Amino acid sequence: MGRKAKFTDEERPKKGKGRKDKRQKDPEAPFKFDKKVIQQDEDDKKLSHRQKQRAAKRQKKKEEWKEKRKEIKEKRKKKSEQPSEEAQIPDPKKKKTPLSGASAEIKNELLSKFAGKNSKWVKKHKKQKDDDEMDVDDELPSGNDNDDSSEEETYAVQNLRDVDSEEGTEDEAEDQPENSDQPENPDQSENQSEDENQESDMQLNIASGDVFTFPSEDDIKSLSSIPEIETRIKDVLLVLSNFNKFREENRYRSDYVALLTNDLCKYFSYNQFLMEKIMNLFPLDELMSFLEASETQRPLTIRTNSLKIRRRDLAQALISRGVNVDPVGKWSNVGLVVYNSPVPVGATPEYLAGFYMLQAASSLLPVIALAPRENERILDLCAAPGGKASHIAALMKNTGVLFANDANKARVNGIVGNFHRLGITNSVITCYDGRTYPQVMKGFDRILVDAPCTGTGVIAKDPSVKISKDEVDVQKCFTLQRELLLAAIDCLNARSKTGGYLVYSTCSILPEENEAVVNYALKKRDVKLVPTGLDFGTEGFVNYRQHRFHQSLNLTRRFYPHTHNMDGFFVAKFKKFSDVIPKQKPNTTEDSIDSGSKQS
Numbered sequence: 001m002g003r004k005a006k007f008t009d010e011e012r013p014k015k016g017k018g019r020k021d022k023r024q025k026d027p028e029a030p031f032k033f034d035k036k037v038i039q040q041d042e043d044d045k046k047l048s049h050r051q052k053q054r055a056a057k058r059q060k061k062k063e064e065w066k067e068k069r070k071e072i073k074e075k076r077k078k079k080s081e082q083p084s085e086e087a088q089i090p091d092p093k094k095k096k097t098p099l100s101g102a103s104a105e106i107k108n109e110l111l112s113k114f115a116g117k118n119s120k121w122v123k124k125h126k127k128q129k130d131d132d133e134m135d136v137d138d139e140l141p142s143g144n145d146n147d148d149s150s151e152e153e154t155y156a157v158q159n160l161r162d163v164d165s166e167e168g169t170e171d172e173a174e175d176q177p178e179n180s181d182q183p184e185n186p187d188q189s190e191n192q193s194e195d196e197n198q199e200s201d202m203q204l205n206i207a208s209g210d211v212f213t214f215p216s217e218d219d220i221k222s223l224s225s226i227p228e229i230e231t232r233i234k235d236v237l238l239v240l241s242n243f244n245k246f247r248e249e250n251r252y253r254s255d256y257v258a259l260l261t262n263d264l265c266k267y268f269s270y271n272q273f274l275m276e277k278i279m280n281l282f283p284l285d286e287l288m289s290f291l292e293a294s295e296t297q298r299p300l301t302i303r304t305n306s307l308k309i310r311r312r313d314l315a316q317a318l319i320s321r322g323v324n325v326d327p328v329g330k331w332s333n334v335g336l337v338v339y340n341s342p343v344p345v346g347a348t349p350e351y352l353a354g355f356y357m358l359q360a361a362s363s364l365l366p367v368i369a370l371a372p373r374e375n376e377r378i379l380d381l382c383a384a385p386g387g388k389a390s391h392i393a394a395l396m397k398n399t400g401v402l403f404a405n406d407a408n409k410a411r412v413n414g415i416v417g418n419f420h421r422l423g424i425t426n427s428v429i430t431c432y433d434g435r436t437y438p439q440v441m442k443g444f445d446r447i448l449v450d451a452p453c454t455g456t457g458v459i460a461k462d463p464s465v466k467i468s469k470d471e472v473d474v475q476k477c478f479t480l481q482r483e484l485l486l487a488a489i490d491c492l493n494a495r496s497k498t499g500g501y502l503v504y505s506t507c508s509i510l511p512e513e514n515e516a517v518v519n520y521a522l523k524k525r526d527v528k529l530v531p532t533g534l535d536f537g538t539e540g541f542v543n544y545r546q547h548r549f550h551q552s553l554n555l556t557r558r559f560y561p562h563t564h565n566m567d568g569f570f571v572a573k574f575k576k577f578s579d580v581i582p583k584q585k586p587n588t589t590e591d592s593i594d595s596g597s598k599q600s
C-alpha cells in the first residue's frame with residue numbers, strides 16, 4: 001500500500017474551499033483561523049445557545065490538551081535523552097495481544113495500553129488474593145462491599161462517530177475535513193492522561209518515521225495478509241488520534257473510519273453490522289481493548305451451593321484434588337475462580353454431589369441485585385438451565401416458593417437436573433412463554449428477567465455471534481425483551497411487604513437491548529429504577545448517540561470483559577409502585593428512540 005508519505009510538524013498549505021465546504025459553516029473556525037474574533041462573532045450569531053456552549057467547552061478542552069501535550073512532549077524529550085534499560089529489554093511477562101508482532105513503536109505503545117487495563121485488574125486481583133481471607137463465608141449476600149470499585153472505569157459514550165455527530169451530522173463532518181480534529185472523547189476524563197501520553201508517543205514516532213498514506217481501492221481489495229491489516233489498523237488509529245495533523249488532504253474522517261471498520265472486521269472476523277455497533281459504543285482505545293478481550297474467554301468460575309457447603313470447605317476439597325481456586329472477589333461470598341484443574345470441573349465428586357454450579361462471574365450479579373429473601377414468592381421468568389434460579393433458591397435457604405420458568409422445554413429439563421443435584425426443594429418449574437405469565441400467575445415479591453439476547457457480551461464464549469447477528473436479530477431480541485419485561489412487571493406485587501422488585505439483565509452490550517428496553521418499561525408501567533446494590537460496573541447510558549434515556553438509567557450497571565474481567569453484562573433493578581398503566585403519551589422523540597427505529 002502507498003506508504004512513506006512524510007508529514008512534518010509544519011503547517012499544511014491552506015486548501016481552497018470545496019463545494020461542500022462552501023455549503024457548510026465551520027464549527028471549529030474560532031479555534032483554527034487567524035480571523036479568530038471576527039469568525040467567533042459570526043458564529044455566535046449563527047450558533048444556537050447549546051452549540052455555543054459546546055463550542056466553548058471544546059475550545060477550553062483543546063487549550064488544556066495543547067498545554068498538556070506540550071508538557072508531555074517535554075517530559076518525553078528529556079526521557080529519550082536518557083534511554084532506560086527498561087525501554088530496551090523486552091518484558092517476557094508482558095501479555096501478548098492479538099495485535100502483537102507488527103512493526104512500529106506506535107503499536108507497542110498502544111498495545112501496552114490495551115493490555116494495561118486488564119493487567120491492572122490482574123495485579124489488583126492478585127493483591128486481593130493475598131488479602132481476601134477464605135473464611136469470608138457468610139451465607140447471606142455480602143452487600144457488595146467491593147474494593148474493585150476503585151478500579152471501576154467509567155467511559156464516555158462518545159466515539160469516533162459521536163465526535164462527528166457532535167458537530168452535526170456525519171455529512172456535515174465530512175464536509176469540513178479541515179476541522180474534524182476534535183479533542184476526542186471530551187468526557188473521557190479518566191483515560192485522558194493515558195491518551196495524551198499515547199498521543200504524544202505517537203507524534204514522536206511520526207516525527208521520526210513513516211506515515212500512513214491512504215491506500216487505493218485496489219490496495220484495499222488486494223490486501224489480504226493479517227500482518228498487513230494489523231499494521232494498517234495501527235496506522236489508521238494513529239491518523240484518527242490526531243486527524244488534522246496526520247490525515248491526508250482531501251480525505252475525510254469517515255474515509256478512515258470506513259477503512260478501519262473494514263480492517264477490524266477482517267482482523268477480528270466480525271460482520272460489518274456488529275463491528276459498527278461496537279464501534280458506536282466505545283472510544284477508539286477502549287474499542288481495541290474490548291475487541292481484544294473478547295478474543296479470550298473469561299476465567300472459569302463456580303458458585304458454591306450454600307445449601308450444601310461453605311465456600312471455604314468447598315475450596316479446600318477442590319484444592320486437595322489439585323484444583324487451583326480463589327475467591328472471585330469481595331463482591332461475592334460464593335464465587336470461586338478456577339485457575340487450573342487436573343480434572344474436568346464439571347465432573348468432580350463435589351460437582352456431582354451438588355456442592356457447586358458452573359457459573360460465569362457475571363451471572364452472579366443479577367441475583368445479588370435481586371437480593372432474594374427467605375419466605376418470599378419469587379419468579380425467574382427465563383430460568384434455564386437454572387444457574388441464577390438455583391442461586392436465588394440458595395439465598396432463600398429453600399424457603400418460600402421459587403417459580404423457575406422457561407419457554408424452552410428441552411432447556412427446562414436442565415433446570416430439573418440441576419435443581420435435583422443442588423438439593424433445591426422450594427421450587428416449582430414451569431414451561432410457559434414468559435409473555436403469557438400474567439395469565440398464569442401473579443403476585444410475586446421479586447422477579448428476575450434474565451432475558452434472551454444477542455449474546456454480544458459473551459463473544460469469547462460464542463464467537464459465532466461475530467458473524468451471525470444482524471439488525472433483524474437485534475430487533476427481534478429487543479421486541480421480545482420488552483414484552484417479557486412488561487409481562488414480568490405485571491406479575492409483580494406492588495404491595496409486597498418485603499419486595500416489589502424486579503431485576504432485568506442481559507448478556508448483551510447493545511443499548512437497544514438494555515437501556516432502551518428499560519426506558520420503554522419506565523414509560524409503560526408504574527415502576528422506577530433503584531440502585532442495583534452492585535457497587536462496581538459502569539453506569540448505564542443516559543445519553544447514547546442521538547438518544548436520550550431517562551436520567552435514572554445511570555442507576556443501571558454495565559460490565560465489560562476488558563474492564564471487569566467478566567462477560568459483557570447489563571443489570572437494572574426496578575421497584576413497582578402500582579398496577580396502574582400510565583396513559584400512552586403522544587409520539588415524542590423519545591418514543592421513536594424506544595421503538596428502536598432510530599437505533600443505528
Ligand SMILES: C[S@@+](CC[C@H](N)C(=O)[O-])C[C@H]1O[C@@H](n2cnc3c(N)ncnc32)[C@H](O)[C@@H]1O
Pocket residue numbers: 363381382383384385386387388389405406407408411432433434435450451452453
Ligand atoms: C439468558 S438465558 C437464561 C439463563 C438463565 N437465567 C440461567 O442463569 O441459567 C435466556 C432464556 O430465556 C428463554 N426464553 C426465550 N424466550 C422465552 C420466552 N418467551 N419466555 C420465557 N423464556 C424464554 C430461553 O430458552 C433461555 O433459556
